[in-house]
Structures are given as structure tokens and as C-alpha cells.
């Protein structure tokens with residue numbers, strides 16, 4: 001695994017701009033957790049802010065509300081099985097990190113468990129309390145306070161998907177455990 005490189009906060013929104021399925025990580029004291037989320041997006045460049053839907057019945061939601069923080073990890077194609085697994089079981093009665101052999105690193109700013117193995121990037125977020133959107137739409141907002149990415153696939157503020165880094169191409173959920181992965185890049189040209 002190539003060491004992750006810090007991503008400048010003004011570029012953090014690009015890590016989820018293209019709509020990858022992500023892993024939401026959380027910790028509150030001795031309790032930690034990880035779940036899959038297909039519904040996340042940037043909402044502000046500066047300061048970098050994002051939104052993610054975290055259902056109120058999930059254990060993740062309980063930990064996020066208790067700690068006021070959450071992590072977002074961007075899995076690569078080689079993490080497809082574990083992504084689906086952590087999105088198909090609850091961590092309320094089991095530690096999914098231990099169960100699925102996921103070894104997290106500790107986030108540098110918020111101390112969140114973050115996954116680098118088979119992942120392309122991660123972001124540490126401070127929860128921005130918005131009780132109405134949380135209650136009505138399960139939509140939680142966060143301010144990104146640190147971010148990093150694998151430079152083989154995200155460098156100098158840009159994604160690069162090519163044949164050399166296919167295992168890190170991001171995942172996009174099609175439903176029922178089927179995923180597409182980000183593939184060939186297309187460069188838009190001005191119309192004649």
C-alpha cells in the first residue's frame with residue numbers, strides 16, 4: 001500500500017464529488033463502527049462541508065450523535081465485498097472492524113477510525129448539528145477537518161483512473177449488491 005498523502009482542504013470536496021459509495025466510520029469511547037453509505041455529497045467548498053444520509057435506526061447514527069464526529073472512507077474496487085458486508089449488518093452487537101478483519105488507522109485530527117487498506121481516500125468530519133434535516137431526512141452535515149488520499153489514484157487535487165490503479169477505482173452502488181466502478185476518464189472538449 002502506498003502511504004496516503006494529505007489532501008488540501010480546498011480539494012476535499014473532490015473526493016466525493018463523483019458520488020462514490022463510501023464507508024462511514026464512527027467512535028464513541030470504546031464503541032466504534034463502520035457502515036456503507038451510497039448517499040453522500042459535498043455541499044460547500046470553503047469551508048469544506050459535506051452531507052451524508054445516516055438512517056436514524058443505524059448504530060452509526062447513535063455514535064455520530066454521541067461523539068459529534070464521523071469519518072468518510074472511499075473504498076476502491078478491491079473493497080467491494082467488505083463494503084457490502086458492512087452495509088448489510090449492524091455493529092450494535094458486534095465490532096465489524098474485528099469481524100471483517102478491517103484494521104483502521106487513527107485519524108490525525110479527530111481520532112476517528114479510518115480505513116486505508118483497499119481504500120482510495122478518507123475525510124474526518126465534525127458534525128454540524130442540523131436537527132431538522134437529521135430528524136426529517138436522516139441527512140447529517142459535517143465540516144471536513146482533515147483528508148488524505150492514495151496518490152496513485154488522487155494526486156494534486158485530481159482523480160486519475162487508469163489501467164494502473166483499477167483496484168482503487170471507486171465504487172458506485174447499483175442496488176442489491178451490484179456495483180459499477182469508476183472507469184475510463186473522458187475529457188470534455190469545447191463544442192465547435
Ligand SMILES: Cc1cc2nc3c(=O)[nH]c(=O)nc-3n(C[C@H](O)[C@H](O)[C@H](O)COP(=O)(O)O)c2cc1C
Nearest residue numbers: 035036037038039054055058059060087089090091
Ligand atoms: C451499498 C450500500 C449503500 C448504503 N447506503 C446507505 C446510505 O446512504 N444511508 C444509510 O443510512 N444506509 C445505507 N446503507 C445501509 C447501512 O449501511 C446499513 O443499514 C448498515 O447495516 C448500518 O450499520 P450500523 O447499524 O452498524 O450503523 C447502505 C447499504 C449498502 C450495502
